[in-house]
Amino acid sequence: MKDSALALAPTGLLIGGQWRPADGGGVIEVYDPSTAEPFAQVPDATVDDALAAVGAAAQAGPSWAATAPRERAEVLRRAFELMTERAEPLARLIVMENGKALRDARGEVAYAAEFFRWYAEEAVRASGSIGTAPAGANRILVVRQPVGVCVLVTPWNFPAAMATRKIGPALAAGCTVVLKPASDTPLTALAMGAILADAGVPPGVVNVLPSRRSGAVVSAMLHDPRVRKLSFTGSTEVGRILLREAADRVVNTSMELGGNAPFLVLDDADVDAAIAGAMVAKMRNGGEACTSANRFYVHRRVADEFSRGLAEAMAKLVVGPGLDPATEVGPLVNEPAVDKVDELVSGALDGGARVLTGAGRPDGRGWYYRPTVLADVDPAAAILREEIFGPVAPLVVFDDVEDAVAQANDTDFGLVSYLYTGDLARGLRVAEALEAGMVGLNRGLVSDPAAPFGGVKQSGIGREGGHDGLLEYLESKYIAASW
Known part of the structure; x- marks a missing residue:
């Protein structure tokens, strides 16, 4: 072969x-x-x-x-x-x-x-x-x-x-x-x-x-x-x-x-659909995508359910060589990529974040990193400011939608944003407020050859x-x- x-x-x-x-x-x-x-x-x-x-x-x-x-x-x-x-x-x-x-x-x-x-x-x-x-x-x-x-x-x-x-x-x-x-x-x-x-x-x-x-x-x-x-x-x-x-x-x-895609889960979102969408937005290509969801803002009302479900889904992923048909997450592209992801996760943990699943490199050869979910991430943490380019999902809880949008827009980047809500009109209003060239509204995937792909700001x-x-x-x- x-x-x-x-x-x-x-x-x-x-x-x-x-x-x-x-x-x-x-x-x-x-x-x-x-x-x-x-x-x-x-x-x-x-x-x-x-x-x-x-x-x-x-x-x-x-x-x-x-x-x-x-x-x-x-x-x-x-x-x-x-x-x-x-x-x-x-x-x-x-x-x-x-x-x-x-x-x-x-x-x-x-x-x-x-x-x-x-x-x-x-x-x-x-x-x-x-x-x-x-x-x-x-x-x-x-x-x-x-x-x-x-x-x-x-x-x-x-x-x-x-x-x-x-x-x-x-x-x-x-x-x-x-x-x-x-x-x-x-x-x-x-x-x-x-x-x-x-x-x-x-x-x-x-x-x-x-x-x-x-x-x-x-x-x-x-x-x-x-x-x-x-x-x-x-x-x-x-x-x-x-x-x-x-x-x-x-x-x-x-x-x-570059990108720094926010993934917003509002209080009226279908949580199961949001988790499924998060797995697509975060784990496409093992997280090594410019469109990858980089930081998750979840309303307090659904935060426990979403974080628990996302951690369970990430923990079930099979990590291994890409050519193995059972593999769902392969290695990162090189050693510096693994070093960067590990450094960002370590910084978040030093700042008070909790590991819900994963973190660290598995034993053995190759450039692997465990699929990871972090809770209680400090809003000022580097992992929310830099593109992770790996299988790591940092979570931040919010109470006010306008505050979540402000946090989502507080970046030099504006490639794509993701948004889950049960109210289409509300979703469109928030989508217009997000500073991004593309928005996935109740979708974890936006790429399509027939659609204009690109970002704003840097x-x-x-x-x-x-x-x-x-x-x-x-x-x-x-x-x-x-x-």
């Missing part, structure tokens, strides 16, 4: 339609988080490789932009079909380098493939407009044109979905791309490159560059005048750096950055998914004409 999964990922850089070693021959070791042992190598791209990829993308750009929208759509449709056909080995490949449970990886592959299907449908809908100037002097024609060469920088937590969420709209719009995946999970990105090549993407339209020299490689591309767009998903800290880099040449940017710029996601890769050109 491992051999069939690894066969999906060519161990080379994809530049101009060719698989090749890195300039200088450097390699990246890829580790299995369940054992903390390396199992594969891929080339470690250099700045010269990056500029070669930009050159290939620039050369392929005019022809791809001139390709009929329906033809671009058919290529994306074939990519969707190939991903669906190869879903099981692709899911196993994700598990091998990312660590997530196989059921989560299967869900990611299905979700990732949907971006190719959705943007196959959107490729033919990049419509412009025509009108008459108010003064009657001329017509106003607006046409949509592809931005140009795009640099796509993706994270390790959803190595397939974060790639397709960017590649899909870029190709639908007529852009060419250079994908720089996270160095922890390069194999899935290379498998995406192979799938797109098999689907008929012309050489140079999609280039894939794994590299541990992320700063130097991305900086070099952003300072190349042929690059017109940066789309980045990752931490706010790195996003700030890239925004400064992009400013030097005024590169068009889209950013999906959680990002722009939107991915939906028709909005296509527009991120198009420029509007106004033509004044008289006839």
